[in-house]
Amino acid sequence: MPNRFPQEAVLRDGTHLLIRPFTSQDTEALYQFFKRLPEDFRRFAWDRIDNRALVEQWGREVNYDKVLPLIAVDGQQRIVADATLHEREGSPLRMVGRIKWLIDPKFRGLGLGTTLVNDFIRIARGRGLRHLNCMLIADLEADAVTTLKGLGFTGHVIPGYGTDPDGNQHDMIMMVMKL
Numbered sequence: 746m747p748n749r750f751p752q753e754a755v756l757r758d759g760t761h762l763l764i765r766p767f768t769s770q771d772t773e774a775l776y777q778f779f780k781r782l783p784e785d786f787r788r789f790a791w792d793r794i795d796n797r798a799l800v801e802q803w804g805r806e807v808n809y810d811k812v813l814p815l816i817a818v819d820g821q822q823r824i825v826a827d828a829t830l831h832e833r834e835g836s837p838l839r840m841v842g843r844i845k846w847l848i849d850p851k852f853r854g855l856g857l858g859t860t861l862v863n864d865f866i867r868i869a870r871g872r873g874l875r876h877l878n879c880m881l882i883a884d885l886e887a888d889a890v891t892t893l894k895g896l897g898f899t900g901h902v903i904p905g906y907g908t909d910p911d912g913n914q915h916d917m918i919m920m921v922m923k924l
Contacts, residue, residue, distance in 0.1 A: 810832070
């Protein structure tokens with residue numbers, strides 16, 4: 746587990762948040778965070794975050810060497826962001842970390858995503874990873890694409906690669922950073 750947590754993050758608007766690893770005691774708070782997200786956010790999440798059993802499974806199976814989940818918590822102890830760094834053992838991609846995140850819309854555009862990704866860059870380098878990647882829906886997550894490009898990621902567009910819940914195809918962009 747990283748040794749620089751918990752850490753305080755001060756957002757562009759002056760809001761103070763605590764960033765720390767998710768623990769099994771955070772399971773209900775994480776589920777409540779997911780439920781508070783607008784439907785448009787939930788329906789495009791990589792996992793079925795509206796499935797309580799899945800979130801409870803994550804709480805039971807915390808393994809920081811396989812998936813490092815970070816949460817951002819506000820002054821009322823509510824989770825306002827969830828971000829994960831995924832690693833694979835023994836595969837050709839064992840030196841590649843994959844990142845994902847969800848941020849409460851009220852906290853978007855304030856530097857929280859940048860802070861979380863910078864944490865993962867630092868952690869990935871410390872773990873000896875060679876690359877980080879993130880797969881995004883090109884049109885719906887343009888703000889995240891911009892953030893990652895600003896941090897040194899390059900984008901590779903894959904036309905029509907993703908399909909939304911309504912069956913519509915979307916271009917996906919694989920963002921990659923060489924560490």
